[in-house]
Amino acid sequence: MKDCIFCKIINNEIPSYKVYEDEDVYAFLDISQTTPGHTLLIPKKHVKDIFAYDQTLAQSVLGKIPLIAQALKKVLPNLNGLNLISNNGKIAGQAVFHSHFHFIPRYNEKDTFTLKFHDNSKNYSAEVLNKLAQSISKQIKNEI
Ligand code: 5GP
Ligand code: ZN
Numbered sequence: 001m002k003d004c005i006f007c008k009i010i011n012n013e014i015p016s017y018k019v020y021e022d023e024d025v026y027a028f029l030d031i032s033q034t035t036p037g038h039t040l041l042i043p044k045k046h047v048k049d050i051f052a053y054d055q056t057l058a059q060s061v062l063g064k065i066p067l068i069a070q071a072l073k074k075v076l077p078n079l080n081g082l083n084l085i086s087n088n089g090k091i092a093g094q095a096v097f098h099s100h101f102h103f104i105p106r107y108n109e110k111d112t113f114t115l116k117f118h119d120n121s122k123n124y125s126a127e128v129l130n131k132l133a134q135s136i137s138k139q140i141k142n143e144i
Pocket of ligand 2: 001004005006008047098
C-alpha cells in the first residue's frame with residue numbers, strides 16, 4: 001500500500017535489518033530496539049490490524065511466532081523471557097497501521113520496557129463475568 005512504511009520495507013524501498021522472509025511474512029529488527037533484539041513480524045499483505053485477519057492469514061503469520069521466538073532465545077545471550085505484543089488501534093498504542101507483532105526480549109528488571117496489568121477483579125461479580133463470557137462465547141460460535 002502506498003504511503004505505508006512497512007509495505008515500503010517489504011518492497012526494499014526503505015532499508016531494514018531483515019531476520020526472516022517467506023512468501024507470507026517479513027521479520028526485521030525494530031528501529032527502536034526497546035530491548036536488544038526487539039523484532040517485528042509483519043504479514044506481506046497490507047492489513048491494518050488483527051481485526052482484518054482471516055484464518056488463513058492468521059495461520060501463515062502467527063504460525064511463524066515460535067520459529068522467531070526460539071531463534072531469538074538461541075542467539076541472544078542472557079535472554080530470560082520474551083514479551084509478544086501486538087498493538088491494535090490507536091488507543092492500544094498502534095502507531096504504524098500495518099499489522100505487526102513485537103518480540104521484546106527480556107533480560108532483567110532494568111529492561112527499558114514495562115508492562116502492567118492492573119487487577120480490577122474486585123469490581124466484577126460472578127454474574128457480570130458469566131454474562132460477559134457467554135456473550136463472547138456465543139459470538140465465537142457464530143464466527144466458526
Ligand atoms: P506500534 O506502536 O505501531 O505497535 O509499533 C510500531 C513500531 O515500528 C515501533 O516500535 C517503531 O520503533 C517501529 N518502526 C517505525 N518505523 C520504523 C522503521 O522505519 N524501521 C523499523 N525497523 N522500525 C520502525
Ligand atoms: Zn502496509
